[in-house]
Amino acid sequence: MLKSALLLLSGNASSSAVLFIRNLLIARLISVEDYGIAATFAISMGAVEMLGAIGLQHLIIQDDDGDNPKKQAGLQGFHLLRGFLSAAILFFLSGPISRFMGVPEIAWAFQVLAIVPLVRGFVHFDIYRLQRQMEFLPLVSSALAPALVSTALVWPIYLVFPNYRVMLFALIIQAVILAGVSHAFSKRAYRVTLDRGIMTEAISFGWPLLLNSILLFGVFQGEKIIVGRELGMEQLALLAMGFTLTLTPTLILASSARSFFLPQLSRAKNAQHDFQYLSIVTMQSSLLNGALLVTAIFLFGGPLVHFVLGPKYSALIPYLPWLALLNALRVFKAGCAVVALAKAHTTNAMISNMFRVATLPISWFALISGADLYAVIIIAIVGEMLGYLVALALVHYKVGVILGRMILPLITTGVLLTYTLAQTSLEESNIPFSLPQIIGFVPVALLLILSLYSMYEFRRYIKNHSTFIPFKQKDPNS
Structure with missing residues (x-):
């Protein structure tokens, strides 16, 4: 168990440290004002993610039936539906968001950013389910690999787009690699279903988490x-x-x-x-x-x-x-x-x-x-x-x-x-x-x-x- 703890801590520390380096690198490369604009992307992503944060990844761990393939397929289907809805919301609200933050000229960037929740909707839930058996390598890898790739590409992106767009494309690349790695480490075939019973159970479990997610957005x-x-x-x-x-x-x-x-x-x-x-x-x-x-x-x-x-x-x-x-x-x-x-x-x-x-x-x-x-x-x-x-x-x-x-x-x-x-x-x-x-x-x-x-x-x-x-x-x- 101690090895599991060390793997988790080192994995989370490594992925977060890499993203930390990525943010520092971007901040060093671009102007302070451009970094402020880049920060609005994180704010926008947080806004759309909070609307669907009902703790599906926690439910598959906490629930006694979390190992059931039918339950997993239902949760993955619900997660995919959430991704589509989040992407649509961000795309259509890009104008109001950019105007509220005082940068109406970059509304197009928020529309492009809508790709991120859409891609994340295809994440395979095996990276969460395997934690029930204290297997943390898939979870750690799904965090570390996207961080490494998106950070490695910051400089090439900057050479083409030497401004806030560096952060925009780094976020998109990170989402794509996350979805890919989650499937690479899966032990089950990826299946999605829209099961009304499972969605009802998930909402019952997660509605307080959804409200808390809204509060966390404020936090x-x-x-x-x-x-x-x-x-x-x-x-x-x-x-x-x-x-x-x-x-x-x-x-x-x-x-x-x-x-x-x-x-x-x-x-x-x-x-x-x-x-x-x-x-x-x-x-x-x-x-x-x-x-x-x-x-x-x-x-x-x-x-x-x-x-x-x-x-x-x-x-x-x-x-x-x-x-x-x-x-x-x-x-x-x-x-x-x-x-x-x-x-x-x-x-x-x-x-x-x-x-x-x-x-x-x-x-x-x-x-x-x-x-x-x-x-x-x-x-x-x-x-x-x-x-x-x-x-x-x-x-x-x-x-x-x-x-x-x-x-x-x-x-x-x-x-x-x-x-x-x-x-x-x-x-x-x-x-x-x-x-x-x-x-x-x-x-x-x-x-x-x-x-x-x-x-x-x-x-x-x-x-x-x-x-x-x-x-x-x-x-x-x-």
């Missing part, structure tokens, strides 16, 4: 839309790159934790002691992941911007620690969401995300009133913090997980985050590895070690080589 893209509309493409580019630098590690850690822990939690969902133990392990691992993110940005965020992106993105550096905190809170919530999903409590994530989305009108009003990016980020942090507290409460009251073993890790991690942000605020310059930063890192490292030491269940899980010991059995080392 991931809401501030970008507001900033792009009110402050322009250059400010949007800064915010988008800030999210790239801090959100990419978050997505790696969250997706790895979900793919690794969800099958284990789902198998243990009817064994309360085992489920309790794994739930605490999952949530503690999410705390550690968020703490590592903030610590890494504290040490390496400024140098990364200076040496990779160049001086045109230097204005981004002061925002990075706060964006790291924002996305650390998001990865904290991801642990709670995985635990709830294992018992089919798909409304938990939706409810906790409402608090972040509720801050968007406040952020918009703040910008209209003359505020800057700092205000937008701080408002979002408050929303995420409230959402995490609600997520913990829902895991306790709805899922039945006892949270006593989370109290000390929460306190130590909170102290770590508070000290790190305070240390960042005391710095007087953006010079990489400045003296205050070097001196301040020592207590940060000690606090990180203390936070890890307080996570007893997580350390016990690692010590036992990822084969957990249920609570009902006495641990001779305790």
